[in-house]
Amino acid sequence: MSDAVAGLYRERLPSDTAPGLAPVGWARAGAANGPTRRSGTVRFEGIGKTYRSKAGEVRALEAVDAEVEAGSIFGIIGRSGAGKSSLIRLVNRLETPTVGRVLVDGQDVAALDGEALIGLRRRVGMVFQHFNLLQAKTVRENVALPLLVAGVARAERERRVDAALALVGLDEKHDSYPARLSGGQKQRVGIARALVNDPEILLCDEATSALDPETTLSILGLLRDINRRLGLTILLITHEMSVIREICTKVLVLDRGRTVETGPVWQVFGNPRHEATRALLKPLTRGLPEDIAERLGSRPAGNSASEAVVEFFFAGEREPDIAALAALFDGPMRVLSASLDRIDGRTQGRLLVAAPLPAAVLPERPELFSQAKVLGYV
Numbered sequence: 001m002s003d004a005v006a007g008l009y010r011e012r013l014p015s016d017t018a019p020g021l022a023p024v025g026w027a028r029a030g031a032a033n034g035p036t037r038r039s040g041t042v043r044f045e046g047i048g049k050t051y052r053s054k055a056g057e058v059r060a061l062e063a064v065d066a067e068v069e070a071g072s073i074f075g076i077i078g079r080s081g082a083g084k085s086s087l088i089r090l091v092n093r094l095e096t097p098t099v100g101r102v103l104v105d106g107q108d109v110a111a112l113d114g115e116a117l118i119g120l121r122r123r124v125g126m127v128f129q130h131f132n133l134l135q136a137k138t139v140r141e142n143v144a145l146p147l148l149v150a151g152v153a154r155a156e157r158e159r160r161v162d163a164a165l166a167l168v169g170l171d172e173k174h175d176s177y178p179a180r181l182s183g184g185q186k187q188r189v190g191i192a193r194a195l196v197n198d199p200e201i202l203l204c205d206e207a208t209s210a211l212d213p214e215t216t217l218s219i220l221g222l223l224r225d226i227n228r229r230l231g232l233t234i235l236l237i238t239h240e241m242s243v244i245r246e247i248c249t250k251v252l253v254l255d256r257g258r259t260v261e262t263g264p265v266w267q268v269f270g271n272p273r274h275e276a277t278r279a280l281l282k283p284l285t286r287g288l289p290e291d292i293a294e295r296l297g298s299r300p301a302g303n304s305a306s307e308a309v310v311e312f313f314f315a316g317e318r319e320p321d322i323a324a325l326a327a328l329f330d331g332p333m334r335v336l337s338a339s340l341d342r343i344d345g346r347t348q349g350r351l352l353v354a355a356p357l358p359a360a361v362l363p364e365r366p367e368l369f370s371q372a373k374v375l376g377y378v
């Protein structure tokens with residue numbers, strides 16, 4: 001556990017009557033009937049972050065703006081070193097921006113100190129890639145830790161720990177030590193610990209990156225369930241587009257510290273504008289079939305059998321109209337590969353086709369597709 005993270009648990013409240021300690025949200029008896037919150041917004045305004053050390057300066061973030069709505073699941077994606085951790089750690093002030101402001105429910109995080117900072121950290125839970133569980137403590141003791149340092153009385157502590165463990169589906173193993181748990185169970189404990197203070201915002205720092213694909217899906221399902229039941233805001237960082245596709249409603253793509261695109265997931269996936277976004281999407285899409293790739297040339301062969309290989313992207317309310325697409329070409333259109341998805345009631349996806357190109361370039365037809373690109377000729 002880093003010093004900064006350990007600091008989250010070291011800070012003590014003066015007494016268990018401190019403001020904000022009364023059980024709220026799910027922790028309130030009988031409050032499991034759905035979200036009622038309106039708080040939990042995060043706003044990044046003109047964020048810049050430069051690390052300075054003897055080795056020199058590293059510009060980790062530059063001019064990042066973003067608005068995270070209360071109750072949404074907002075994903076931040078980027079390649080290694082893009083600045084994801086630097087950005088998410090500003091929300092609970094594990095880091096401070098060099099320029100710009102982070103507002104949580106309209107409150108500038110930099111202006112908080114003492115009890116107000118402790119209050120913020122209670123409202124913002126955090127889940128880590130490597131779980132950060134204390135090996136010498138049992139599951140119950142790990143989950144109880146934030147309540148213990150906040151001075152919550154024993155009976156209330158036990159009630160909240162039981163409720164948090166039930167919420168994450170860990171009804172057994174309460175007295176086990178972390179070494180006896182699977183990766184998925186460890187992460188459930190990490191999530192229970194993050195929820196035990198009934199936060200309004202949950203930060204997930206590569207929460208599934210250490211897990212196998214099946215366990216990843218079950219943890220993402222749990223996060224989605226928690227978001228729906230409790231109405232809390234989830235802000236997650238990942239380098240996997242599949243994680244974003246699975247649970248996020250909005251996404252921000254970071255590249256070398258800058259925002260390269262942001263918007264609803266269906267839109268960014270269905271109409272990727274930046275090379276970094278396309279590269280991150282690659283694992284989700286099939287490449288060219290091998291035999292086609294081998295024959296692909298940059299110019300038409302100049303005979304009547306020559307076909308263009310065209311990549312279409314789709315993002316919108318309507319599914320691709322194959323007949324209308326085929327009518328754009330001077331002959332039969334063959335579908336080489338297709339990947340289509342429905343996210344938030346919108347279709348997004350990609351279609352690879354081979355067909356004889358008309359003499360003119362492909363027209364822009366926003367009602368039919370969001371992008372079309374000739375990859376080459378066979």
Ligand SMILES: Nc1ncnc2c1ncn2[C@@H]1O[C@H](COP(=O)(O)OP(=O)(O)OP(=O)(O)O)[C@@H](O)[C@H]1O
Pocket residue numbers: 051052053058059060078079080081082083084085086087239
């Ligand atoms: N404490 C630090 N001191 C100096 N440089 C740092 C520090 N933390 C991060 N950096 C640098 O800032 C840049 C962004 O790092 P950051 O960890 O935010 O990226 P990331 O997208 O989360 O990467 P990863 O996916 O590999 O964790 C990198 O070049 C990194 O080396």
